[in-house]
């Protein structure tokens with residue numbers, strides 16, 4: 694969404710010379726986009742939690758990744774980035790994309806769906822706690838992924854706003870996940886975070902090992918698979934930039950695990 698569209702949609706935009714600066718709640722369009730390809734499958738078909746997923750690539754023996762957006766329904770960057778990934782052509786490997794994990798929460802533009810916070814339903818070593826969580830988990834397990842990436846949004850700035858993690862990448866305590874997160878964070882801070890936004894520098898979050906009932910914790914603990922929680926802040930960062938950075942981070946993480954897209958043609 695460009696600046697004028699953001700204004701038209703009612704998003705509060707601060708008049709400033711710096712591009713990409715927005716404060717306030719997102720009030721634009723929050724409905725799932727019409728995807729550019731047909732669905733590979735559906736979770737919880739014929740229920741109000743019904744949500745589709747998509748497979749990209751799959752023509753070779755390369756690794757498979759899973760991308761999840763919309764676990765929290767008000768984290769627009771996550772599902773918009775997952776939608777952007779549906780446009781990719783893969784050069785190597787394949788991908789399962791679940792753009793709208795908690796579609797009821799997305800429709801309500803709220804963090805939680807009718808069963809509460811979806812990302813608190815995945816205890817390590819146990820059955821996931823809801824039907825939706827079980828369906829999502831079964832899809833992940835059936836995919837036998839090399840990597841799982843869960844796309845989220847934070848609000849404040851790391852170490853400035855106590856409650857928020859800022860811009861961070863949380864790796865599982867498996868394999869090379871920590872090293873990949875460290876390399877990526879360094880690259881992001883060198884390449885894309887403007888010098889004027891030094892508080893927006895990315896950090897590496899703690900390693901996720903199963904002590905909290907979250908999807909990526911469970912991916913690491915139960916499957917021994919590399920996983921990452923990606924957190925972009927909405928603090929002084931407009932949605933378009935959040936989506937671009939979230940998509941870039943997903944591409945880099947997938948690339949580190951051998952899943953590569955054909956270079957973007959834009």
Ligand SMILES: [Zn+2]
Pocket residue numbers: 764765768844845846
């Ligand atoms: Zn979240």
